[in-house]
Structures are given as C-alpha cells and as structure tokens.
Amino acid sequence: MSLVVRNLSKKYGEKTVVDNLNFEMKGPGVFALLGTNGAGKTTSIRMMLNMLSRDGGEVLWNGKPLDTATCNVGYLAEERGLYPKYTLMDQLIYFAALRGISKEEAKKRIRYWAHRLEVEEYLYPGADPAKQAEDTASGGKSSSEKNPENKKRAKKQVPKKADQLSKGNQQKIQFMTALLPDPDLLILDEPLSGLDPVNTDLFKSIIREEIAKGKYLIMSSHQMATVEEFCTDIIILNRSKTVLKGHLNDIKKSYGRINLSLKTETDVKDLIEKAGLTLVTEKECEYQLRVSGEAQANAFLKMLIEHSVSVITFDLREPSLHEIFVEKVGDAHED
Amino acid sequence: MHMKISRKDFTGTGKVYCFTLSQMLKGKANVITLVILLVLAVVSIPVMTLLMGGEKTASSDITSVYVKNDTGYQLALEDVPIINDAFADTSFTEVAEEKKIGDIGASEMYLHLDRKADSFEIEAVTAETKSFSDAEVTQCTEIFSMLLDEARYAQQEATPQQIAVLTGGYSIRTETVSEFLESGEEEDNFDARFGVQMAYSIFVLMLCTFVSSYIIQKVIEEKASKLAELLMVSVKPFAMLLGKILAVMTYVFGLIVSLIVVIGGSYMITGRFIDTSVITEQFAAMGINAESFRISPAAGLVLFVSVLLGYLTVSLFSGLIGTGCSTTEDVEPANMTVVMLVLIGYLAAVIAVAVDTPAINTAVTLIPVVSIFCAPTYYITGSIGIGMVALSWLIQLIVIVLLAYVCAKVYRDLMMYRGNRLKLGGWMAMLGWKHTKEAH
Structure with a gap:
C-alpha cells in the first residue's frame, strides 16, 4: 500500500492557502504534517479527504484516487464534534x-x-x-x-x-469514531490537544498499537515532542508553502550534532566567548550552546579541561524537531 | 468543482435517512410537540362544536313504535336510526293485529301503513297522555314515508343510485330579482373553488412551513456540532443532505396526516355525542363539503404528484438555505426566507382564485412556487386541463434538477463554510458566477 499526495493546491480568491503540496508514504508509519497556524495543514487534510474542492493536484492510495471506496480511512478532525442531544x-x-x-x-x-x-x-x-x-x-x-x-x-x-461528557471524554468518543472502522489510513489532526497527561498517555499507547499493527498514520500537531516520538517522516508548511520535507533522522543528521548541553561547577562564560560558541540559554552554570560541529565542541572540551573546569554534563546532540521547526519557520518569516 | 451527480453521490442516503428519522421520533422536543398537536387535534372538534353552538343530539322520547304494514311492501325498519339517529334508542316492531292500540303507553306509538286505490296512508296513533311532542310524531311518519318510497322503487328494481335520485329532496330558495341576477351557478362554483383551494392550500402551507423549519435546523445541527468533517469522511455531502431532507419530509408528512386523521376521528366520535352539523354547515358555507373530497383516481394522482414535487422543491431549497448558515442563531432568518417565499406563493394563489381569468390561471399554474398551491385544484375544478398540469410539473422538475445541481456543486464547500449567513453575493461566488472572497 502507498499514499501519494501530488501537487495539491488550493486558492481562496487570490490567496493561495496550499501551494503544491507533495509527499509520499511508501510503507506503514507515521507522517507528520507540521506548520504554523494557518499554514494550510487542515486545508490539505480536508482536500485529501475530498471535503474541500481542489484547485489542483491528486491524492492516490495504491495508485487510485483516495476515497472511502478505495481506502478505509479513519479521521480525527481538528474541529471535534458530536451530536450534543443524541445518545x-x-x-x-x-x-x-x-x-x-x-x-x-x-x-x-x-x-x-x-x-x-x-x-x-x-x-x-x-x-x-x-x-x-x-x-x-x-x-x-x-x-x-x-x-x-x-x-x-x-x-x-x-x-x-x-x-x-467532559471535553476529554468527548475527545475519547471522537477518537473512537476514527478507530471504529479499523482503518488502514488514520489521519489525526491535533490528536492530543486539550488532553490531561493521563489521557495523553492513553492516546499515545493506542497510537503506538496502531503503528504496531502496520497502519499508515498522518499526524498534524503543534506538540513537537509528540511528533518526534512517533513520526518517521515530516513535512513543514509555512504560509502555504513547503519549507522542509523528509525523513526525520536524515534531516537531523543533515544538521549535525550542534546542540551542546553543558553543566559545570564554575562560571565558564568567558571560555564560551573565547571559544566562539553561541550561548542560547544559561541558568546557574547550566548552558545550552550552539556549536558549528563536533570539532568545535571537542576543542571547547579540551579548553575546559586545560582550565581545570569541573564538568558535570557535556552532551552534544542533534537539534530537536522543535528547534528545526522554529529555525525553518523563522527563516521563512524573515524572508 | 463537483459538477455532475453520480450514483456514488447517493451512497449512504438510506442510512442518513434512517438515523435522522429515528432521532426525530426519539427527540423529546418533537415528542412533546407531537403530543400537544395531537391533543389539540382531538379536542378541536368538540370544542369548536360547543363554541359554535352545537347541542347534544336530542334522543326521541318515543320508546316503542308498533307498525302494522298493509302496503304489501317490505320496509327496512333497521334503517330508521340511520335516517334519523334521534330514534336510535326507539324500538320498531311490526305487528299483525290492531289489538295493541288499546294497550299503548304514554311513550309508545302505533303506526298503520295502508294502501288505498291510488295512494298510501300513514296513520299515527298515540296515547291521550303521550310523553313526546307532535314534532317527534311528524319526524317518525316522515321516516316511514321515506322507507315506503324506497321500498316501492326497490320493488321496481331501481338501483341504489336511482333510488337516491328519486328520493332526493329539493332545496327551496326565495329571492328578489336583483338577488336572482347576482347569484347563480357562477357563485356556487366560486365558493366551491375557493373552499377547495383554501383547504388544499392550508395543507400544503403547513407541510412547507413545517418542513423548512425542521430541515434548516437539521442541516445547521451538523455544522453547529462541528460534525460535518467527521461525516464527510464516510458519506458524500449530497447523500447527507438528501437523507436528511427525505427524513424530515417523511416526518412532517406523517405529522400532518396524523393530525388530519385524528381530527377526522375526533369529528366522527364527537358526532356520536354532540350534533356536529354546525361544523359541517360552517365548512359548507365556505364551499367545502364531503363532495369536495370525493375525487377521481386521476385527480388523486395529479394531487399527489403536485404535492410531492412542490414539497420536494421547498425542502431542497430549505436544505440549501440551511447550509448557508453556520450557527443556530441563523435558523430564524433562514427559515423566514423560505416561509416568506412560500407565503408569497400561497397569497398569489389565493388572489388568483379570486381574480379567476384564464391568463392569470395559466400564469400561476406555471410559476413554480405558486403552482404548488393552485395547479392541482385548478385541474380538479376544471379550470385547466391535464396538459397544463403536465407543463407545470415539467417546470417544477426543472427547478428541482437545478436545485439538485446547485446542491451537488456547492454543498461540499458549504458544509465546510464558517461565517455569516450567506447572502446573494456569497451564493453567486460559490456557484462560480462571481469571483469574490465572500464565499470563503
């Protein structure tokens, strides 16, 4: 099974709300559709599910246009709704x-x-x-x-x-409606928003089960940690345009290990400045630093040792999805 | 844009229909409304009768009538209560001898029917101290006069219809020259037409106003409950709309027919205890009588098809207007739009009946909203022929197809539409006839 979204476009009058959206899911897994508010995520999902007319593009499931006849879809809409007066x-x-x-x-x-x-x-x-x-x-x-x-x-x-019912319990019933048809393709628009931590864990465990069953999931969320927890592939939209797309691990690798978390017993701001590192945050000798790469990080560690600084934590890692998102969307905003 | 209606668009209509109808029947508000309406229907006839001066049918004080029949004709004594139900509690017994006369009680009567050379004689004998009025004696003898007539005609092998013609009474009217010149068949025909038109129009008006209100509510319900997206994954928007419309049409039709049946039942039951002739007379004065509802199968078919087409037109229109709204606050103005349109049609039809010229009759028969109210009655009263009715249906069908086309074209986008109630400009933009951001 495969899902192909090709050149999906939508305009309202002169305003383009989705501009040539392209992505593909060749196998089961979780695909994240990310973006700022109003970037066109929900509009894209609605067009994929034929709820909105498209100005261009196609959505194929196993090579055929996606609809309920060709694909068993489950959908948890961003706008949660139930008939208030029916049982x-x-x-x-x-x-x-x-x-x-x-x-x-x-x-x-x-x-x-x-x-x-x-x-x-x-x-x-x-x-x-x-x-x-x-x-x-x-x-x-x-x-x-x-x-x-x-x-x-x-x-x-x-x-x-x-x-x-409380809002959380209503959300559970809505999630149930998405799961009832035992869908092959499950589209979840902001699935965890408004849930308490206990119910968040409950939803996460069900999502994990669905992934384990080999389902195709498309998830739209602003909770980057959650997306990072589940998603293998992502696309980031900003103002209707795709600003980043690909396999999450590959994207992270492309950035390299540039985030350095450092905890020392003494103040080392002078050394940080001397080494030419970017100080992102600082709180009681706990520093979040940005390095250009592993070589700069290693040189900085050597410097700390030479100055007999007692190092408690030295953690060099790839940027988080949150950081990538902010950087990409921020760049696009600046453009 | 979705331009054509295919079979796929109808998938799920049945399920939407069943769910909507079942929820309407379960809904507390609907059940309460239904009960109130039915109670009102039940009490309407007795209350109206009492308010209009109806009295309990006076039962005759004559307890027994002994009949000596020397006419040679067999009389149907069991028909007496049918002819006059005041004698329902009176026993009628045929006797062979006149000896009973001496034993007649105060509440008894003896009737002797005899055959003379070229005539018949009915002789009534009562006690000196009789406990009933002379009018009751006269009523009783008149009944036997009728029974004798019927028996005579029946023996000549006359059919029931022929007997009805032969025994039919006369209506006598006394009037001045000017009254005579002003009145005539024309007036009777106008009364009848106006009465039938009014009765039918009220039925259609009730159907249309009820249905528009319910449909708009039902359509907005999904948008207000933010359910449109969830449902549109499973069912095509057109099927969703059609299922709802058909369910509401069924419910409202059932409701109105139930009310009519209950009112009819109330009339019949009330008639057993109270004289309801006062209501019958009131309706007759408006030109509505039992004869008005005795129509041929062809006329019945014309009536049925016309009501169905008109009902469907108003329902589809209500559905579309409903989808242009986003919140329950929009229900009232949206409903008002449809009700105003229906009322204009109704008033135009009523005025057309009063004007009654061939040109006006033709025009109103062909204008969709007005034709709902007048085309079938014009056909039944003979003002237009079946050809004109067929043309009226054709126009109505074209309107329905156009509305369905508009539904198919814009309903999907309308279901996702959030904003103020759509005005004409917004509708035109949705249809692609005008490029504006208002539709979005």
Whole structure:
C-alpha cells in the first residue's frame, strides 16, 4: 500500500492557502504534517479527504484516487464534534453504519474501544464495571443484558448524551469514531490537544498499537515532542508553502550534532566567548550552546579541561524537531 | 468543482435517512410537540362544536313504535336510526293485529301503513297522555314515508343510485330579482373553488412551513456540532443532505396526516355525542363539503404528484438555505426566507382564485412556487386541463434538477463554510458566477 499526495493546491480568491503540496508514504508509519497556524495543514487534510474542492493536484492510495471506496480511512478532525442531544451509543452505531459496519459488529467494536478508552460508564450506564471488563474480555453480551439486576439498574440510568461528557471524554468518543472502522489510513489532526497527561498517555499507547499493527498514520500537531516520538517522516508548511520535507533522522543528521548541553561547577562564560560558541540559554552554570560541529565542541572540551573546569554534563546532540521547526519557520518569516 | 451527480453521490442516503428519522421520533422536543398537536387535534372538534353552538343530539322520547304494514311492501325498519339517529334508542316492531292500540303507553306509538286505490296512508296513533311532542310524531311518519318510497322503487328494481335520485329532496330558495341576477351557478362554483383551494392550500402551507423549519435546523445541527468533517469522511455531502431532507419530509408528512386523521376521528366520535352539523354547515358555507373530497383516481394522482414535487422543491431549497448558515442563531432568518417565499406563493394563489381569468390561471399554474398551491385544484375544478398540469410539473422538475445541481456543486464547500449567513453575493461566488472572497 502507498499514499501519494501530488501537487495539491488550493486558492481562496487570490490567496493561495496550499501551494503544491507533495509527499509520499511508501510503507506503514507515521507522517507528520507540521506548520504554523494557518499554514494550510487542515486545508490539505480536508482536500485529501475530498471535503474541500481542489484547485489542483491528486491524492492516490495504491495508485487510485483516495476515497472511502478505495481506502478505509479513519479521521480525527481538528474541529471535534458530536451530536450534543443524541445518545452516544446511537451516534457511534450510526457512524459505524456509514462505514458499512453492521450493527452487531459495531456493538462489538464499540465495547472493545469503550473499554480501551475507559469510557464504558458513559456508554453502558448502570452496568457493573467489574462485570464489564469480564464481558469485554469474553466479547459476549453485556452484564446489563444478562443479569436481571443489572438490567434493572441500566434501565434506571439514562443513556449519556455528548453534552453530558467532559471535553476529554468527548475527545475519547471522537477518537473512537476514527478507530471504529479499523482503518488502514488514520489521519489525526491535533490528536492530543486539550488532553490531561493521563489521557495523553492513553492516546499515545493506542497510537503506538496502531503503528504496531502496520497502519499508515498522518499526524498534524503543534506538540513537537509528540511528533518526534512517533513520526518517521515530516513535512513543514509555512504560509502555504513547503519549507522542509523528509525523513526525520536524515534531516537531523543533515544538521549535525550542534546542540551542546553543558553543566559545570564554575562560571565558564568567558571560555564560551573565547571559544566562539553561541550561548542560547544559561541558568546557574547550566548552558545550552550552539556549536558549528563536533570539532568545535571537542576543542571547547579540551579548553575546559586545560582550565581545570569541573564538568558535570557535556552532551552534544542533534537539534530537536522543535528547534528545526522554529529555525525553518523563522527563516521563512524573515524572508 | 463537483459538477455532475453520480450514483456514488447517493451512497449512504438510506442510512442518513434512517438515523435522522429515528432521532426525530426519539427527540423529546418533537415528542412533546407531537403530543400537544395531537391533543389539540382531538379536542378541536368538540370544542369548536360547543363554541359554535352545537347541542347534544336530542334522543326521541318515543320508546316503542308498533307498525302494522298493509302496503304489501317490505320496509327496512333497521334503517330508521340511520335516517334519523334521534330514534336510535326507539324500538320498531311490526305487528299483525290492531289489538295493541288499546294497550299503548304514554311513550309508545302505533303506526298503520295502508294502501288505498291510488295512494298510501300513514296513520299515527298515540296515547291521550303521550310523553313526546307532535314534532317527534311528524319526524317518525316522515321516516316511514321515506322507507315506503324506497321500498316501492326497490320493488321496481331501481338501483341504489336511482333510488337516491328519486328520493332526493329539493332545496327551496326565495329571492328578489336583483338577488336572482347576482347569484347563480357562477357563485356556487366560486365558493366551491375557493373552499377547495383554501383547504388544499392550508395543507400544503403547513407541510412547507413545517418542513423548512425542521430541515434548516437539521442541516445547521451538523455544522453547529462541528460534525460535518467527521461525516464527510464516510458519506458524500449530497447523500447527507438528501437523507436528511427525505427524513424530515417523511416526518412532517406523517405529522400532518396524523393530525388530519385524528381530527377526522375526533369529528366522527364527537358526532356520536354532540350534533356536529354546525361544523359541517360552517365548512359548507365556505364551499367545502364531503363532495369536495370525493375525487377521481386521476385527480388523486395529479394531487399527489403536485404535492410531492412542490414539497420536494421547498425542502431542497430549505436544505440549501440551511447550509448557508453556520450557527443556530441563523435558523430564524433562514427559515423566514423560505416561509416568506412560500407565503408569497400561497397569497398569489389565493388572489388568483379570486381574480379567476384564464391568463392569470395559466400564469400561476406555471410559476413554480405558486403552482404548488393552485395547479392541482385548478385541474380538479376544471379550470385547466391535464396538459397544463403536465407543463407545470415539467417546470417544477426543472427547478428541482437545478436545485439538485446547485446542491451537488456547492454543498461540499458549504458544509465546510464558517461565517455569516450567506447572502446573494456569497451564493453567486460559490456557484462560480462571481469571483469574490465572500464565499470563503
């Protein structure tokens, strides 16, 4: 399977919002679509999924135009939404039905994901949580369906509607709708925004599972650490144009190891200045420095030793994605 | 831009239809509205009857009638309560001998029907201390006069229709010369046309105004809930719109028909306890009577197709107007746009009936929004022929296809549109007829 996005373009009047976007996913993995606010990430995703008309370009899945007939897509939109006044179960069954999933199969999948995303209490009100876990494991009928006592309890409990859920739990339900069709291609637009650390970890663990299953993921996010954690390939957009594209490790290697973290027991600002290094930040003898390369870093280390400076940390590394992003987008802004 | 409608565009319509309809039926607000409307429909007839002066049907004080029939004709005594339900509780018994006369009670009556040389005689005998009025005696004898007539015609092998013609009464009108010159068949025809037009128009008006409000709400619901993106991954925008429109059309049609059925049922049940003739008379005065609703299958088909096409036109238009809005605050002005258009059509149709010239009739039959209200009634009342109706349908179909084309062209972008309610300029830009940023 492969995904090809070729020359994707969009204009609103005279304003170009996506300018010749090109990228390719030849195998499973995570592709990051990065950019500043208004760079055209969401517009690109919407065009890929045929939600917006394109002014040019094509999107191919296995050589055929991408749509629900050619590709099983799951999508978590940036604009999270659920019907506020309909029960969650009705909505999930409807979303599944639209993807051609039978009611019985949908119920099975909902049960699995409700357990996995820890939202069973909202989907199966009145059911015994311990029994629910058992039911999920066995894949059988719910405890409320089998046990008359639970059935009575479930009747007393009104099924939950979306507007009765917290924002985080709504996001879990929305994530569930993206996962229900067991998609080959999963597009996640800002998947972790607004989540607390516990739920962030929960989402991350599910994303890891999907990667392990060999799925194709496209992720748009402003959380660079998260992107770095999952993504193999990236593209950075700024003001509708592609400013950087490629394999993340290759990009980092191309920059070389230029970030130096240094911790000493004494103040070494004079030496830093003497060695011609760029001081990025400094706090109580902890320095973040920018070097031109390994040779300059080694020469600086030698200098520290010659001056009998007691070194606690000397860590030379490649730039982070955050730094690359800021540099690229900053450069483009300056242009 | 998406220009053509293909089969793919309809995929998922059924699922959207089922979900929307089921949620409409489950919705608390809808259930409450439905219950209130049905309760109002149930009580409307008795309340109207009482307010308009209806009284409980007076049951006759005559408990038993003994009938000695020497006419040689078989009388259908079981038909007496059908002819006059005041005698529903009175027992009618055929007797062979006159000896019963001496035993007649205060609430009893003896009737002797006899055949003379060239006529018939009905003789009524009551007790000296009878407990009922002379009017009741007259009513009873009139009924037997009718039964005897029917029996005579039936023996001559007359069909029920022929009997109805032969026994049909006369309406007598006394008027001055000027009244005579002003009145006539023309006026009766106008009354009938106006009445039928009004009844039909109110039905269509209710359908259209209800449907526009519901459709706009349903379309905005997805945009306001930020669900459009999620749904558009799974279903084509046109199928999404069509499924919703059809579901709302079904719901509203079911609602209006239920109301009509309940009102009809209420009329029939009320009639068992209260004299509802006052309502019948009121409707008759407006030209609406049972005869107005007795239409041929062809006329029924014309009515059905016309209502369906008109209903679909208004629904598609409402759907489009709805997608031009982004928030629930926009529902009211958007709905007002559609309702105003429908009201203009309604008023034009009503005025056209009053003016009633061939040129006006033709014009209003061919103007889409107006033709919804008048084309079928003009056909039923004989003002236009089937050719004109067919032409009116054709124009209506062209409008529907145009609306569907516009839907297919702009609905996808409209679903993603966020901003103020689209004005004409925005619509034109969306359609590519004008280049402006307003549409985005």
